[in-house]
Amino acid sequence: MTGGPRLAGREFFATRTVGEALAGFRPARRTAVEEVPLAEALHRVPGAAVPAPGPLPGFARSTVDGYAVRAADTYGASEGLPSYLDLLGAVRMGAAPEVAVRPGGAVAMPTGGVLPEGADAVVMVEHTAETMPGTIEVTRPVAPGSGVVRADEDVAVGAPLVPGGRPLRAPDLGMLAAGGVTRVAVHARPRVVVLSTGDEVVPPETAALGPGQVRDATASALAGLVRDAGGEPVLAGIVSDEPGALEARLREVLPDADLVVVSAGSSVGARDETAGAVAALGDIWCHGLAIKPGKPTLLAECAGVPLIGLPGNPLSALVVFRLVGVPLVWRLAGCEAPPPEPxxxxxxxxxxxxxxxxxxxxxxxxxxxxxxxxxxxxxxxxxxxxxxxxxxxxxxxxxxxxxxxxxxxxxx
CATH class of the missing domain: 2.40.340.10 (MoeA, C-terminal, domain IV)
Known part of the structure; x- marks a missing residue:
């Protein structure tokens, strides 16, 4: 990411559009890859595509209840002129066929059963009738491949079971399980450190508020948005407005953070320390977004760690973080295209x-x-x-x- 100009006095205010922020503020940082059990992999982002160790489903199988046949033996069949086939046996679920299909013959099939040798299609039971013991009539023709899934039709050997760079969904977990993959290498959850600022801000558990005090509501709401985006929120407390306090606290939290969010303190004014503290530690990409609410937003990078300075008003802070911060959390976790919201x-x-x-x-x-x-x-x-x-x-x-x-x- 190319850094913007550093702070040059209290009047610094370089405004960008939200579109520019989403397209241009793209830190290179990504979380490390770790291996987790399949049961813990939902919504995690694989570090790379996971290849299939073998074909799936692994054998040619029936997709319907009916009879395995040679398709050629059913050509021309109709209600008025059915094809008559010899019933040669039946396939049991979970077992290899004990009989092959020869010309003029058929084998009874359950859905999911292994296609017996010699068959190239399965005719649905609804299009058959057993007119006499050992004989069935077929009243509709089938083409080769009808009612059948090939051995590698779901996934070919070596093909991706799931792609990299996209959060795993419930069907993805099923695909991995079908391939025998019970552990998967995924990006670690980004550690998002949330710092609240302001002498007027007190912890939520404060029983009685003093004059001018407000409980820190924004940090808890931000933590919820971080969790929704697959991150791990770290509420790092409240920093006073004392000069130098925020810079000192940022130096403490940066080494263990993947993203730092400073709640409040980004507006231009004598009391606000965020821009000055960040400029002392890294590069400011922008200080101001062309958005309502949320204009006084700061985007920066400090020692390779992205930082977002949010407005002090809760509504503004949460609107901006949903638009800019949530996609950034996903990107840090290896997801270049965050999943769309409903x-x-x-x-x-x-x-x-x-x-x-x-x-x-x-x-x-x-x-x-x-x-x-x-x-x-x-x-x-x-x-x-x-x-x-x-x-x-x-x-x-x-x-x-x-x-x-x-x-x-x-x-x-």
Whole structure:
């Protein structure tokens, strides 16, 4: 990553768009690869594709209940002129066939049974009838390969069971288990150190607040977003506004962090120490995003560790971290294309004004296909807790009209 200009006095404020941040702020850091049991691998990101040690399913098998046949013996069969075949035996589940299919013969098959030698198709039982003991009639023709899965049709030997660089999903775990892979090499969960700042901020367990004090709500919410993105949150406490305190604390936490998040302290002002502390330790990529809420956001890299300085208001901090921080956590864990969040389409319930040149993120409640905007000061977490999701008004737009169809990113 190419660093931006270093801090040059208190007026430093280099603003980037959110799109520029997502495309340009791409630290090279990735977490190490570790081996974990399959039961612990859900949503983890493999360090590389996992090759199949053998073909899957490993043998040609039936996909239907019916009869294994030579397809040529069924050509021309119909309800009015069925093909008659000799019943030669049956295949048992979990066992090798004890009989082969010869011309003019058929073998009874269960779904999943091993295809006997000589057969190249399975006719569904619904298209057959046993007219007399030892004889079946076939009333519909089948082509070679019908009702059959090849021995390597699921996965060929050496082909990837699962790809690298993508979080493992439940079906991926099933594929690994089918291939006999019970341990998988995945990226370690990124350690995301969250530092809160401000003399007014006190721990959540504080029973009685003094004048001007607020409990640290943002750190707990950020920890939840980090866990959702597959990271390991480390709540590193509250740093005072005393000059030099934040720089000293950053020096302490950086060696064991994959990402540092500084909650509050990124606004331009005499009290705010984040930009100065970060400039002393690394390169600032930007100090300001063209977004509402969340403009005073800082992105930097210190000793190879990415750092995000968030606005002090909880709503702003969480909106920015969801847009910029969550993809970064996934990237640190080896996932270059973060999994998409659930979304739905809805129509705006009212006009939505916006200013051109910035990205507006608006919280909405979704009811009966209508998206109702929820407004409130950035200091109010209730705006987020009442929302079902958010919509994004792009930078060029000057607003959206009521009735406009919008995509709502849903909160899980």
């Amino acid at each position: 979304s739905t389409r809805a129509r705006l319930a009212r006009d939505l004004p916006s200013a051109a040149g910035r990205l507006d993120v608006v919280q909405v409640a979704v009811r009966d296909g209508r998206a109702e905007p929820i407004f409130g000061p950035s200091a109010l977490l209730s705006v987020l807790t009442r929302a079902d999701g958010c919509i994004v008004v792009p930078e060029p737009a000057t607003g959206l009209d009521a009735g406009t169809e919008v995509e709502v990113t849903l909160y899980r």
